[in-house]
Amino acid sequence: MVTGIACRRSDDLTYPQYLKITNSSMIASLKLMIIQTRLLTLVLFLVTLNACSPSGETGSSGKTKAVTQPSPPVEQADDFPFAFDQVSKNVWVMHGPRELPNPENKGFMNNPGMIKTSAGLVIIDPGSTVQVGEHVLDKIKRVSDQAVVAIFNTHIHGDHWLANQAIKAAYPEVVIYGHEKMLDAITDGEGDSWVELMDDMTEGASSGTRVVGPDHAVNDGDIIKIGDTTFKIHHYGVAHTHTDIMIEVTEESVVFLGDNVLSKRIPRMTDGTFQGSISSINRILESKAKVYVPGHGPTGDxxxxxxxxxxxxxxxxxxxxxxxxxxxxxxxxxxxxxxxxxxxxxxxxxxxxxxxxxxxxxxxxxxxx
The missing domain is CATH 1.10.10 (Arc Repressor Mutant, subunit A)
Incomplete structure (x- = not known):
């Protein structure tokens, strides 16, 4: 037996050979670790990017994020909050405010009327200023697309008729009816006085309004046929003024009273008389109409x-x-x-x-x- 000498097989490695193999394995492991680290860093970066994106629907927590929707458009407030109320089959009335003309209402305070006929629309007392007339026209178009063919003015007070200007501008061929004494009063300058009064009471909000008065005179008993509709004129002398007409729409059994009658409003009588007003009202009640439209205030029977x-x-x-x-x-x-x-x-x-x-x-x- 031989002692002091180690025995090895032919396939055993020398130390230099072992060291070489070991170093190669370590290098390969390090390379693998570097690759894994880079992959992990890339994954973390992508997750973070997704969580911070404004278009993303989920965050890093996995919870669903609320998606902001655009707000609906805000409706503009109507600076003329009046509409036409239907009072019979073919008649509408816009009931104005009860207060006196001021900057906020631009002078509007009366009850404009609208009648549908086969020939077009007929307007009663469109209002007090050109601005009011433009608003009234806008509300008319929401009821009917017919053209305005005629206007009736019930008396000389400008809060009822200075809006003729807007109607005439939109419909140049429109015919405007008024009592013959109203035409005379306008010729004598009363229309201009009303323009000045409205401008003063509205503190300039009615600026631009000018006189556009009636161009066709009417008197008591006159019958005006417009299309399929009959308009009968009533005038019984001095009542609210010396220029008053009341318009009876015979097929509709409706009477527009002008300021001869008010509802829930005390009248100003300085241009008329108590006796004349009382007499005129008693006579118009003989028409036995179903609907009566006052110059101011709610319509009634x-x-x-x-x-x-x-x-x-x-x-x-x-x-x-x-x-x-x-x-x-x-x-x-x-x-x-x-x-x-x-x-x-x-x-x-x-x-x-x-x-x-x-x-x-x-x-x-x-x-x-």
């Missing part, structure tokens, strides 16, 4: 007209009582404050009750002497 008529009679009767008892005109209000309490909610009551009693007293006094 004969009860609405009766309510207004009753107010005028209460004022006149109080003035008669004061006169008969040899009281002064300033004493009439003491009576009317007791007899007219049902009308305290009407616009203008506190301001006009006293002056109206004095006016009625003056009428009675004048009639006596």
């Amino acid at each position: 004969h009860d609405m007209v009766d309510t207004y008529l009753n107010y005028l009679m209460l004022i006149y009767d109080a003035a008669r009582e004061a006169f008969d008892e040899d009281l002064d005109s300033s004493d009439v209000i003491t009576i009317t404050k007791k007899t007219t309490t049902a009308y305290k909610g009407w616009y203008g009551y506190d301001d006009l009750l006293g002056p109206q009693g004095a006016q009625a007293y003056s009428e009675i006094e004048e009639a006596e002497f």
Whole structure:
């Protein structure tokens, strides 16, 4: 037996050979680790990029993100919040505000009317300024695409007819009817006075309004046929003014009263008379129409007209009582404050009750002497 010498097989490796193989394995492992590290870094980068993207629907947590939707467009407020109300088959009325002309309403305060005929649209009292007329035209087009062929103006007060200007500009061939005395009053400058008054009361909001008055005169009993519709004119002398007409649309059983009758509003009577107004109202009630349209305030039936008529009679009767008892005109209000309490909610009551009693007293006094 040989001692001190290690025995090895022919396939055993020498140390240099082993070291060489070992180093090669380590290098390969390091290369693999570097590749894995780079792949991991790339994956993390892509995950982070996806989470931060504005178009992404999920975050790194995996939770669904809310997607912001565009806000719906905001509707613009209507700066003329009035519309035409249908009062019969072919008649509409726009009921204006009860307050006096001011910068906000641009003078609008009356009740424009619209009648459909086979020949086109007919407008009653389109309003107080050119600006109001343009708004009224816009609302007309929401009801009908017919052309406007005629206008009726009920009396000389400009809050009812200065909007003719806008209608005439849109429809140059339109015919405008008014009482013959209204045409005379405009010739004498009353229309220009109303333009100035509106400009003052609206603080310039009606600027640009000019006089476009009636071009066809009418009087009591006149019949005007427009297409398939008949318009009958009623004028009974001085009532609210000396220029008043009431327009009866016979096929519709509708009467436009102008300012001869108001609803829920105390009248200004300085251009008319109590006796004339009372007489005119009693006569128009003989038409027995189904619908009555006041110059201001809600449309109604004969009860609405009766309510207004009753107010005028209460004022006149109080003035008669004061006169008969040899009281002064300033004493009439003491009576009317007791007899007219049902009308305290009407616009203008506190301001006009006293002056109206004095006016009625003056009428009675004048009639006596």
